[in-house]
Amino acid sequence: MKKHILVVPGDGIGAEVTTIGKQVLEAIAQKFGHEFTYDEALIGHVAIEATGSPLPDETLTKMRAADAILFGAVGHPKYDNDPTAKVRPEQGLLQMRKELGLYANLRPIKLFDELLDASSIKPEILRGADILFFRELTGDVYFGKRERLDEGNTAYDTMIYSKYEVERIVRKAFEAARTRNKRLCSVDKANVLESSRLWREVVQAIAPEYADVQVEHQFIDAAAMLLIKDPKRFDVVVTGNLFGDILTDEASQIAGSMGMLASASVGDNTGVYEPIHGSAHDITGKGVANPLASVLSVALMLDISFGLKAEAEAVVSAVDAVLKAGYRTRDIASPTTQPEYVLGTDAMGQQILQLLQA
Ligand code: IPM
Numbered sequence: 001m002k003k004h005i006l007v008v009p010g011d012g013i014g015a016e017v018t019t020i021g022k023q024v025l026e027a028i029a030q031k032f033g034h035e036f037t038y039d040e041a042l043i044g045h046v047a048i049e050a051t052g053s054p055l056p057d058e059t060l061t062k063m064r065a066a067d068a069i070l071f072g073a074v075g076h077p078k079y080d081n082d083p084t085a086k087v088r089p090e091q092g093l094l095q096m097r098k099e100l101g102l103y104a105n106l107r108p109i110k111l112f113d114e115l116l117d118a119s120s121i122k123p124e125i126l127r128g129a130d131i132l133f134f135r136e137l138t139g140d141v142y143f144g145k146r147e148r149l150d151e152g153n154t155a156y157d158t159m160i161y162s163k164y165e166v167e168r169i170v171r172k173a174f175e176a177a178r179t180r181n182k183r184l185c186s187v188d189k190a191n192v193l194e195s196s197r198l199w200r201e202v203v204q205a206i207a208p209e210y211a212d213v214q215v216e217h218q219f220i221d222a223a224a225m226l227l228i229k230d231p232k233r234f235d236v237v238v239t240g241n242l243f244g245d246i247l248t249d250e251a252s253q254i255a256g257s258m259g260m261l262a263s264a265s266v267g268d269n270t271g272v273y274e275p276i277h278g279s280a281h282d283i284t285g286k287g288v289a290n291p292l293a294s295v296l297s298v299a300l301m302l303d304i305s306f307g308l309k310a311e312a313e314a315v316v317s318a319v320d321a322v323l324k325a326g327y328r329t330r331d332i333a334s335p336t337t338q339p340e341y342v343l344g345t346d347a348m349g350q351q352i353l354q355l356l357q358a
């Protein structure tokens with residue numbers, strides 16, 4: 001199979017982890033006889049520094065031409081405490097999502113058994129947890145009208161959804177539930193918000209078409225509580241952009257570390273595959289970032305964008321085997337991990353590559 005992949009490292013540890021992700025792609029190409037070609041492009045803070053724009057036209061053009069995008073992270077601490085900044089790295093990410101029509105963000109939360117003790121949640125609560133989140137990604141308060149009024153002393157953001165936006169993500173979630181444990185939980189705040197009442201109406205209207213899937217509705221506050229109390233009760237979860245953003249960071253603790261979680265953003269065109277973690281400037285350049293979320297993002301790309309199931313499985317198995325062998329990056333090490341088993345970014349990448357090249 002011939003595929004063209006655009007690598008967009010972005011900011012902070014993005015470059016370190018996508019370097020490993022790309023090596024894994026190449027190892028898979030060699031092993032299975034595929035021909036992958038690559039290009040690179042700028043986004044976020046590095047793009048602002050180089051061009052003045054967080055999403056330069058050149059990047060967008062390359063994105064549209066690619067078969068899939070391996071994405072790192074965006075963000076820089078200098079903007080976080082400067083609410084007055086007009087141009088921000090995150091604008092590049094949001095604009096990319098909109099321009100590429102990436103309305104569905106899939107965030108699988110699966111705990112590797114070996115990492116049971118890396119989580120701060122009790123092992124007996126966690127064991128067997130396996131959740132697939134569908135976070136809507138191109139609507140909601142992220143893209144609604146926002147404004148300052150009253151000489152800057154008042155501000156508002158609009159939480160807004162249209163029926164078709166809810167329908168298309170909810171359908172994707174139902175389809176996925178069918179291939180899993182046939183349970184779908186829709187999360188909203190329909191006891192307060194009108195946009196959530198529309199959301200719930202749409203889910204209720206579609207549900208009869210998927211009579212084999214058991215549907216429940218939870219309010220966001222209750223869902224946040226249940227996720228920690230009893231993660232196993234969830235199979236597929238579908239929710240809006242903001243609720244999904246918050247809930248999936250929380251859910252990352254079920255998988256032991258943010259450093260383990262991959263995500264796929266898909267719509268009708270090119271898919272984007274990226275860790276759910278951010279740019280992590282506190283550890284940038286130290287060589288300690290966990291590359292496994294980027295490696296697992298590659299597995300999602302192979303599976304979802306290219307339909308290469310065996311190849312995707314080979315990547316996930318390699319991650320599993322390396323964890324079984326006892327290797328850890330700092331973020332997933334436990335107090336009992338022997339120091340020689342705590343690896344940096346490149347050494348962890350090497351372990352994965354060795355298995356794929358065997
Ligand atoms: C995410 C991130 C982004 C979001 C930020 C960086 C804008 O937190 O992908 O979850 O809020 O969507």
Ligand code: MG
Pocket residue numbers: 245246249
């Ligand atoms: Mg987030």
